[in-house]
Amino acid sequence: MISSKPLDIPCSLQERKVLEKIALAAHELGVPAYLIGGFVRDKLLGRRTKDMDVVCVGDGIALAHKVAESLGNNIAVNFFKTYGTAQVKWNDLEIEFVGARKESYRQESRNPEVVAGTLEDDQNRRDFTINALAISLKEANYGTLLDPFNGLADLDKKIIRTPLAPAQTFSDDPLRMMRAIRFASQLQFTIEATAFTAIQENAERIRIISQERITDEFNKIMLSPKPSVGLDLLYKAGLLKIIFPQMIDMVGVEMYEGKGHKDNFYHTLQVVDNIAENTRDLWLRWAALLHDIGKPATKKFEPGHGWTFHGHDAVGGKMVTRIFTRFKLPLHDKMKLVKKLVELHLRPISLTKENITDSAIRRLLFDAGDDIDGLMMLCEADITSKNKTKVKRYLENFELVRKRLKEVEESDRIRNWQPPVTGEMIMETFALQPGRIVGDLKSAIREAILDGEIPNTYEAAYAFLLKKAGALNLTPVK
Numbered sequence: 001m002i003s004s005k006p007l008d009i010p011c012s013l014q015e016r017k018v019l020e021k022i023a024l025a026a027h028e029l030g031v032p033a034y035l036i037g038g039f040v041r042d043k044l045l046g047r048r049t050k051d052m053d054v055v056c057v058g059d060g061i062a063l064a065h066k067v068a069e070s071l072g073n074n075i076a077v078n079f080f081k082t083y084g085t086a087q088v089k090w091n092d093l094e095i096e097f098v099g100a101r102k103e104s105y106r107q108e109s110r111n112p113e114v115v116a117g118t119l120e121d122d123q124n125r126r127d128f129t130i131n132a133l134a135i136s137l138k139e140a141n142y143g144t145l146l147d148p149f150n151g152l153a154d155l156d157k158k159i160i161r162t163p164l165a166p167a168q169t170f171s172d173d174p175l176r177m178m179r180a181i182r183f184a185s186q187l188q189f190t191i192e193a194t195a196f197t198a199i200q201e202n203a204e205r206i207r208i209i210s211q212e213r214i215t216d217e218f219n220k221i222m223l224s225p226k227p228s229v230g231l232d233l234l235y236k237a238g239l240l241k242i243i244f245p246q247m248i249d250m251v252g253v254e255m256y257e258g259k260g261h262k263d264n265f266y267h268t269l270q271v272v273d274n275i276a277e278n279t280r281d282l283w284l285r286w287a288a289l290l291h292d293i294g295k296p297a298t299k300k301f302e303p304g305h306g307w308t309f310h311g312h313d314a315v316g317g318k319m320v321t322r323i324f325t326r327f328k329l330p331l332h333d334k335m336k337l338v339k340k341l342v343e344l345h346l347r348p349i350s351l352t353k354e355n356i357t358d359s360a361i362r363r364l365l366f367d368a369g370d371d372i373d374g375l376m377m378l379c380e381a382d383i384t385s386k387n388k389t390k391v392k393r394y395l396e397n398f399e400l401v402r403k404r405l406k407e408v409e410e411s412d413r414i415r416n417w418q419p420p421v422t423g424e425m426i427m428e429t430f431a432l433q434p435g436r437i438v439g440d441l442k443s444a445i446r447e448a449i450l451d452g453e454i455p456n457t458y459e460a461a462y463a464f465l466l467k468k469a470g471a472l473n474l475t476p477v478k
């Protein structure tokens, strides 16, 4: 029966098999079921997707149980009674089940009053026409695309449009404003003009949304092919000034005595796009976003010289902690990485000058450690000059820095530096208790190696230690 019928969306054999099982289970329970939302949209766009959303006119949790049973033994159903939703994982697919619902919203919350509804009610509560597309899993019209709001045409025209009046849609659930901009950036679609105006008018309502949800959407924008699209829309919508005021401080150019500086906001967006061409790593993209965040706070006009931003690397590094805390981003490894890259982002530039010593190269390897490649990527992304000759020259300079880094690393192994003579060894040699002297001797060895005074070997470090300790009247006990 069902299995011979074609689907209006392209699906793999495995996906077809699952859909047929859902259809059969729904038929046996007597509840009409539909595949809806992101999966349908992404399949029509030819994007990879593994999350299926199924809506049924009836009990979604009961349907989930029946489907799980038919897929095999021991398939778990995670369900949330209060929300009436259930989730089943099968191979690499994640299938969400929910009963069709009708929603009504209150002013102060994005959590609506929910009552059971029809498929139509359910499609009405979807955020965008392209997310309201459904595929029938009913026997009578199995596989047919149900498209009440012309979502298919919008997919084709690359337009984000709300099914109902935009002002109502965004005011009801302000997270949808972030979602609209995220889809525009992710799919490279345009937000319909009236919808965008409604976002601008409702921007303030974003304050009722939890930071976790905002951050989730923001990170999806950061991971989109050209994050500047979403970031600029957030700015123009008036959302950025609420969710990320430090970015707004970078907007604009100040003129004094006929001299301006570059617009740090648009420069930053360009740097994020540049790095996005080379990496999908969210944290390297965040480092690009924040690399100049300390500029507004350090901006000065120096007569006869022009605009300066002295210390913006260190000030920016401090701001990373505050911003990560505000965004509820991971405060350990990831924050440390971004902070380090922001703090170090000027160092490779200083190494493009003439007569750079091996010692300066060693110090950068020591400070950047394993993040040296990410740092070099950030520095190259930071080149946003329109002048092709300049860009070429800067890139060649960085190429030379990379070469020197490689040579020095090969001979001195500084990147994952471990002291060749440890604190314990020092304490044992001179029968010392932990304390300042041990620390001073350790740093003296490190500095001597980084300065190139001695090679990075045990023998050299030990001989150096004996000499240093001798000057302090310490003698080895063995």
Ligand code: ATP
Pocket (backbone or CB within 6 Å): 036, 037, 038, 039, 051, 053, 125, 126, 127, 128, 131, 132, 173, 175, 176, 179
């Ligand atoms: P992605 O999975 O890429 O984040 P998606 O569109 O699938 O995109 P989900 O959060 O998985 O987003 O939601 C699935 C579907 O639920 C959406 O396609 C949409 O129909 C509906 N939906 C999700 N969030 C909202 C919302 N805030 N308002 C209205 N409908 C929503």
Ligand code: MG
Pocket (backbone or CB within 6 Å): 038, 039, 051
């Ligand atoms: Mg989804």
